[in-house]
Amino acid sequence: MNDMRVVERDVDINELKMKARDVDVFYGDIHAIKNVDVDIEDKTVTAFIGPSGCGKSTFLRCLNRMNDTIDICRVTGTITLDNEDIYDPKVDPVQLRAKVGMVFQKPNPFPKSIYDNVAYGPRIHGLSSNKADLDQIVERSLRRAALWNEAKDRLNEPGTGLSGGQQQRLCIARAVATNPEVLLMDEPCSALDPIATAQVEELIDELRSQYSVVIVTHSMQQAARVSQKTAFFHLGELVEFGETGHIFTNPDDPRTESYITGRIG
Amino acid sequence: MPLLWTLTIVLLLGAAGYVLGRRRAIASAGGDVRLLHSLPGYYGTNVAMFTIVPALLVLSVWMLIQPMIIQSQITAMISDSAIEAAGSRDLVMTDVRRVANGLDSAIAEGGLTEDEARALRTDSSDIRARLAETGVALGGDVTPEVLNAAQQYRTLSRTGNLLLSATVLVLAGLGLGYAYSRTHQEFRARNAVERAILSILMLASTIAILTTVGIVFSMLFETFNFFQLYPWQDFFFGLEWRPSFEGGSDLGLIPLLWGTIYISIIALLVSVPIGLFAAIYMAEYSSKRTRSIVKPLIEVLAGIPTIVYGLFALITVGPMLRDYFAEPLGLGTSSSSVMTAGIVMGIMLIPFISSLSDDIINAVPQSLRDGSYGLGATQSETVKQVILPAALPGIVGAVLLAASRAIGETMIVVLGAGAAARLDLNPFEAMTTVTVKIVGQLTGDTDFSSPEALVAFALGLTLFVITLGLNVFALYIVRKYREQYE
Ligand SMILES: Nc1ncnc2c1ncn2[C@@H]1O[C@H](COP(=O)(O)OP(=O)(O)OP(=O)(O)O)[C@@H](O)[C@H]1O
Ligand SMILES: [Mg+2]
Numbered sequence: 001m002n003d004m005r006v007v008e009r010d011v012d013i014n015e016l017k018m019k020a021r022d023v024d025v026f027y028g029d030i031h032a033i034k035n036v037d038v039d040i041e042d043k044t045v046t047a048f049i050g051p052s053g054c055g056k057s058t059f060l061r062c063l064n065r066m067n068d069t070i071d072i073c074r075v076t077g078t079i080t081l082d083n084e085d086i087y088d089p090k091v092d093p094v095q096l097r098a099k100v101g102m103v104f105q106k107p108n109p110f111p112k113s114i115y116d117n118v119a120y121g122p123r124i125h126g127l128s129s130n131k132a133d134l135d136q137i138v139e140r141s142l143r144r145a146a147l148w149n150e151a152k153d154r155l156n157e158p159g160t161g162l163s164g165g166q167q168q169r170l171c172i173a174r175a176v177a178t179n180p181e182v183l184l185m186d187e188p189c190s191a192l193d194p195i196a197t198a199q200v201e202e203l204i205d206e207l208r209s210q211y212s213v214v215i216v217t218h219s220m221q222q223a224a225r226v227s228q229k230t231a232f233f234h235l236g237e238l239v240e241f242g243e244t245g246h247i248f249t250n251p252d253d254p255r256t257e258s259y260i261t262g263r264i265g
Numbered sequence: 266m267p268l269l270w271t272l273t274i275v276l277l278l279g280a281a282g283y284v285l286g287r288r289r290a291i292a293s294a295g296g297d298v299r300l301l302h303s304l305p306g307y308y309g310t311n312v313a314m315f316t317i318v319p320a321l322l323v324l325s326v327w328m329l330i331q332p333m334i335i336q337s338q339i340t341a342m343i344s345d346s347a348i349e350a351a352g353s354r355d356l357v358m359t360d361v362r363r364v365a366n367g368l369d370s371a372i373a374e375g376g377l378t379e380d381e382a383r384a385l386r387t388d389s390s391d392i393r394a395r396l397a398e399t400g401v402a403l404g405g406d407v408t409p410e411v412l413n414a415a416q417q418y419r420t421l422s423r424t425g426n427l428l429l430s431a432t433v434l435v436l437a438g439l440g441l442g443y444a445y446s447r448t449h450q451e452f453r454a455r456n457a458v459e460r461a462i463l464s465i466l467m468l469a470s471t472i473a474i475l476t477t478v479g480i481v482f483s484m485l486f487e488t489f490n491f492f493q494l495y496p497w498q499d500f501f502f503g504l505e506w507r508p509s510f511e512g513g514s515d516l517g518l519i520p521l522l523w524g525t526i527y528i529s530i531i532a533l534l535v536s537v538p539i540g541l542f543a544a545i546y547m548a549e550y551s552s553k554r555t556r557s558i559v560k561p562l563i564e565v566l567a568g569i570p571t572i573v574y575g576l577f578a579l580i581t582v583g584p585m586l587r588d589y590f591a592e593p594l595g596l597g598t599s600s601s602s603v604m605t606a607g608i609v610m611g612i613m614l615i616p617f618i619s620s621l622s623d624d625i626i627n628a629v630p631q632s633l634r635d636g637s638y639g640l641g642a643t644q645s646e647t648v649k650q651v652i653l654p655a656a657l658p659g660i661v662g663a664v665l666l667a668a669s670r671a672i673g674e675t676m677i678v679v680l681g682a683g684a685a686a687r688l689d690l691n692p693f694e695a696m697t698t699v700t701v702k703i704v705g706q707l708t709g710d711t712d713f714s715s716p717e718a719l720v721a722f723a724l725g726l727t728l729f730v731i732t733l734g735l736n737v738f739a740l741y742i743v744r745k746y747r748e749q750y751e
Contacts, residue, residue, distance in 0.1 A: 066639060069631075071553065098641025108632035111655045120650070121640040171636070178640050 014041040017182060017212045018063060018100075023077035025058050025067065032058045035077075036238040038231055040182065045208050047223035047244065048216045050233035051259065056216045057105055059233070060184050063214065064100035065093040081182070098125055101180030105187050105216075107167035109159035109174075114151050117159040117170055118142060121178030137177055144206070145173035146199030164191045172200065176207070183207060185215045189222065201226050220260050224248050232256045271324070271430045275437045279317040282441045286312030286448045293450040303455035311454045314461050315444035320437040324429070331425045338421060339414050347410050357411065360403070364392070364415035365422075367401035374399050382419070387412050484729065487722035494716040500723060506686035508706065508717045516720045518727060520686040524696035525728075528607045528682060529671035531692065535611025537664055540618025547619070548626035549648055560623065567616035571676040578609040578681030591693035599683070601695040606681030610674055614667040621666070625659030626652060658743040665739040669732045675700040699724050 018040035025033035033055045040046050040063070048056040058067070065086060067073040079086050086096055098121075109117050118138045121127070128134040138155070142148040147169040151162075159170050168191050175183060185204070189197040204213050204226050217223050223230055224244060231241040232253075240247060240256045251257045287309035294300035301308070336358070343357055351357045368385075371377040376399045377385075385392060392407045407415075448454070492500070495516060503517020543563060547556050583600035586608075591597045629652050637647040653660070675698075683695035684705060703721045711718040 064639065066635060069635065069638060094638075094641055094643050096641075097639055101641075102639035104632065104635060104639065106632055108630070108636040110633060110636065110651050112651075120637070120642075124640065124642050124646055124650075174636075174640065 014043050014212075016040070017042040017044075018079065018081050019083075020059075020062070020079045021077055023059070023062060023075065023079060025055070025062060025076075026074045027058075027070070028072045032236050033062070034236045036233075038238065038241060040212055040214060041229065042212050043208055043210070044229060045204055045213045045215060045227040046229040046231065047227035048214065048231050048233060049218070049220065049223050049259070050239075052218075054233040055236045056233055057186050060102075060186055060214060060216055063182070063184055064097045064102055066097070066102060068093055098178060099180055100182045100184060101175040101178050103168075103172050103175045103183070103185040103188050105190070107164060107171050107191065109162070109167050109170050111158065111160055113156045114142075114159045114162070114170060115155040118173050118177050120174060125178060127177075127179060138173075141173040141177035142170075144176050144203050145169045146196055146203065147173055165193060165196055168192060169196060169200070172203070176203075181211055183211055183213045185213065187216050187218065190218070197222070220248070232259060234259070268328075268426070268430075271433055274434060275317055275320045275324075278437045278441055279313040282312035282316040282444065283309035285441075285445055286310075289445060289448045290450065290452075290454070293448070301450055302453050303458075307454035307458050308448050308452070311452075311457050311461075312441060312444040312448060314458070315440035316437050317440075318461070319440050320433045323436055324433050327429050327432070331422075331429070335418060335421045335425065339418050342414050342417060343410065347408065350408075357414075360407075360411050361414045361418055363401070363403060364396070364407055364411060365418040367396040367399065367403070368415065368419060370401060371396060371399040383416060385412065385416070481726075481729070484722050484726045487719055488726045490714075491716055491719035491723045494719065500720070504688055506702070508720070510715070510717055512715075514717055516716065518699075518724070520688040521697065521699045521702050521724065522727070523688055524603070524678075524682070524686065525672055525698040525700075527603050527692070527696065528610065528678060528698060529668060531603065531607025532610035532614055532671045533664065533668060535608055536614035536618050536667060539611075540615045540663075540667075541622055541660065543615070543619040544622035544626055545648055545653075547623050549644060549652070560620070563616050563619055565616075566612065567620070569613070571613065571674060572680075574609050574613050575676040575680030578605050578677055582609055583681060586693065594693075596691055597693040599693065599695045601681060601683035602693045603682055603696050604692040606678050607692070609681050610671055610677050613674075613677065614670060617667045617670065618663050621663035622656070622660050625656045625663065628659070629655045661739055661742055665735055668735060672698075672728065672732060672735075673700060674698075675704060679704075699728050703728075 016039055018038075020036060020038045020040075023033055023036045023038075024031070036059060038046075038059075048060065050056055061067045062075050062079060063086075067075055075087065081096070081100065084091065101121075110120065112120070115138055118141050119134055122134060122137050128137055139148060139152075142151055147166060150166060151170075159167065162170060168188060172185070172188055175185075189200055192200060201222065204215065207213050215223075215226065227244045229242065230244040230247040232239045232247065232251075232255075234255055240251060240253045242252075247256060248260060251260065287305045290301055290305050290308035291298060298305055339361060340354065340358060343354070343361075348354050348357055351360065368377065368382045372379060372382055376395070387407055387409045392412060393403050396403060500516055500518055502519065503515055504519050505515035505517045506520045508514040508516060543559075547560055551559060579601075583602065583605040586602060586604055587598065587600045590604075591599070591602065633651050633655060634647055637651045642650070678698045678701050682697060684697050684701055685695050686702065687694060687696045689696065703724050706718055706721040706724075713719070
């Protein structure tokens with residue numbers, strides 16, 4: 001924890017992008033998220049940290065209604081995106097997910113070529129007018145995900161043939177290509193080497209100029225490096241949420257302190 | 266000694282070997298199982314295997330070979346005049362076997378003693394009558410030569426069987442002894458069992474392959490005979506199918522093949538879309554509850570015997586198609602038609618396609634769906650662009666399975682499309698398929714030396730080659746796809 005650099009942060013207040021109030025999530029009888037309130041600001045990186053199984057992924061999946069695909073999962077409370085309730089029956093989850101993109105914990109490239117993987121979102125949402133346009137989107141996304149150099153000569157080869165870390169970057173490129181307003185990343189660097197991790201962190205920092213990013217991570221250093229806000233979850237509860245600098249240097253809750261110094265986990 | 270006994274004794278020896286081997290292994294480790302290389306059960310299994318497997322192998326090979334040897338020895342005994350009198354060597358041999366079996370059953374029922382059977386003479390007793398008493402009917406009087414041969418046959422079989430039992434039992438004992446003596450704390454029984462299991466598995470697949478080869482060869486042989494009697498060009502390229510048992514028939518394959526392909530294509534056109542869409546609905550859209558009701562209901566279709574489908578074609582679909590489509594459109598007045606058979610066969614194939622595809626679609630990992638939904642794709646976009654491509658190899662397999670069923674189907678064709686071979690484009694005409702004609706050529710009084718009967722084998726072989734080609738093609742597609750996407 002000694003090398004933890006708490007970088008200079010612009011503490012200027014950004015406008016609120018997403019707001020969660022009194023969110024509870026149940027998997028059948030399991031109460032996975034207990035009464036959580038979180039604010040996701042625009043043009044900000046928010047980190048979710050906490051021990052394994054505490055509900056980080058579950059909460060992240062609430063933010064783009066991915067939990068709808070799990071039969072036994074029930075979400076209560078309100079979550080808004082730009083002051084609109086995303087669980088309102090009027091809201092189309094498909095539309096929502098185009099705005100709130102997601103990179104999953106496990107890499108899940110489609111059984112298609114690398115090119116088609118990245119072009120998937122733009123094609124569905126009609127983001128390109130012609131082939132050249134699409135080529136450009138694909139190249140830019142792959143570059144941002146730090147995969148271009150490795151992939152540029154094998155764009156037509158299957159995405160599933162890449163290594164685990166490359167697949168994860170492909171999934172990041174795929175999510176970025178759709179141009180979301182909020183990007184949810186569930187442990188995007190867990191399979192990456194330090195170099196690729198640094199590149200992805202750079203990307204996150206770059207994305208911050210336009211979008212808001214929510215990242216789940218088990219690496220305290222990473223949370224400290226890339227995020228401006230940090231939320232610490234423990235056993236389904238949100239223990240502490242605030243400025244990253246504050247959480248890492250001067251946490252209010254003893255549990256947060258023990259976790260970031262490595263005593264519980 | 267009857268075979269069953271030999272078998273039982275071998276198995277008992279094996280069981281004893283298991284117990285002994287296990288016990289010896291444990292004893293060799295001084296009672297401490299942890300000192301053994303393998304678990305005690307492996308030592309037992311190893312001994313049991315050495316006891317049973319070689320013995321059974323010899324048993325089965327022997328049983329295959331013994332009849333052949335006896336047959337050839339007896340055949341050599343029979344004089345040419347006897348053969349001439351009976352018509353052919355095979356007929357004489359049949360007689361010999363019947364008399365031998367008759368004597369056996371007479372002894373078993375107590376009508377004769379062993380010695381009496383051996384001492385029987387044609388001049389001293391009416392064998393035909395005596396055997397008839399015990400329920401064995403013979404076609405004609407037994408000649409001394411046949412009786413003699415039959416008695417010889419019995420003697421040879423008896424000696425053979427005795428020798429067999431002795432060999433097998435000795436072998437089992439040797440195996441047991443050998444494996445038992447090798448059983449020791451250090452012996453790697455686990456590895457030995459592993460190797461043995463491997464060879465059993467290999468044996469099983471070899472048998473499967475050899476059987477296929479055997480089938481092909483028997484067909485090849487008859488087909489070859491057929492082509493000696495009938496020019497192959499006329500068979501493969503003939504446009505007429507007009508067999509007549511007085512000779513001079515036209516045996517062209519094309520009309521039958523055309524009927525087969527036409528009906529199969531219609532069947533697939535009906536079943537693939539319906540089956541696949543039903544599968545997609547069940548796997549992707551329906552709730553668990555609906556699925557648990559719909560799937561078994563569809564599968565009920567698979568349990569209906571094809572003859573019932575045939576009746577449905579004959580009395581319902583056929584007349585309906587004729588009255589509402591064929592006649593108003595001026596396309597024919599026949600109620601048996603390619604369309605009828607094709608549609609009904611398609612209905613029959615729906616559960617194959619839907620059930621298999623449903624399983625395959627369900628096997629596509631949820632993470633792929635999540636990935637697609639997470640990018641804002643709708644359900645149908647996800648199905649079309651991610652799930653179906655991922656499931657494609659399996660679906661191709663399901664379709665080809667359905668295609669081979671369609672090609673091999675007979676009952677629905679007979680009742681739905683009739684048995685008239687015709688080369689026509691009109692789907693409302695009666696036509697027929699290869700399988701129907703195979704049955705047709707082989708039912709009733711058939712003379713297996715005429716081209717009209719032998720053509721059935723040529724047809725069968727052709728079908729075999731076609732389905733084989735279909736499978737190879739499917740493999741090719743699946744593999745190509747795999748290379749691209751996995
Ligand atoms: N599909 C599911 N069905 C039932 N229970 C689930 C399901 N997904 C998650 N859970 C439960 O919800 C709780 C939170 O899980 P979640 O995946 O959100 O944890 P996490 O914080 O992301 O952990 P990790 O850091 O290991 O990824 C766990 O107790 C888990 O067992
Ligand atoms: Mg998780």
